[in-house]
Amino acid sequence: MNRLISAACLAALALAAGPAAAQDPNFTRNLAATCAPCHGTNGKAIPGAGQVPLAGEAQETIASRLHEFRAGTRPATIMHQIAKGYTDEQIKQLAAWFAAQKK
Numbered sequence: 001m002n003r004l005i006s007a008a009c010l011a012a013l014a015l016a017a018g019p020a021a022a023q024d025p026n027f028t029r030n031l032a033a034t035c036a037p038c039h040g041t042n043g044k045a046i047p048g049a050g051q052v053p054l055a056g057e058a059q060e061t062i063a064s065r066l067h068e069f070r071a072g073t074r075p076a077t078i079m080h081q082i083a084k085g086y087t088d089e090q091i092k093q094l095a096a097w098f099a100a101q102k103k
Contacts, residue, residue: 028093035094038078043098055101063095 024030032043035054039045043054054062068074069083070091076083086094 028097031090032094032097035098042101044101044103053103054098056103057099059095059099062098063091066091066095 035043038051039054040049040051043057045051045053065074066079066083066086069076069079070086072080074080083091
């Protein structure tokens with residue numbers, strides 16, 4: 001009986017974790033923060049540093065580039081590896097977030 005109760009509790013916790021993560025209002029901002037070392041805080045790359053600024057770029061352009069990196073059809077040094085870790089939904093969220101940032 002204790003095993004059954006424990007299993008039910010674990011199942012309930014697992015089901016609750018998904019929606020809780022999806023409802024995190026800072027999820028996309030936090031995901032975008034991982035881009036800062038190369039693309040600058042909020043996608044504002046340092047001028048002349050050789051990195052592509054993402055802030056204020058068209059959402060479709062950012063999403064398209066990420067999909068190309070993930071597919072391996074766009075040349076990259078590291079982005080093809082990073083993009084493979086994103087789901088389609090995360091790519092959509094990242095593209096929208098960076099597009100909303102001011103240049």
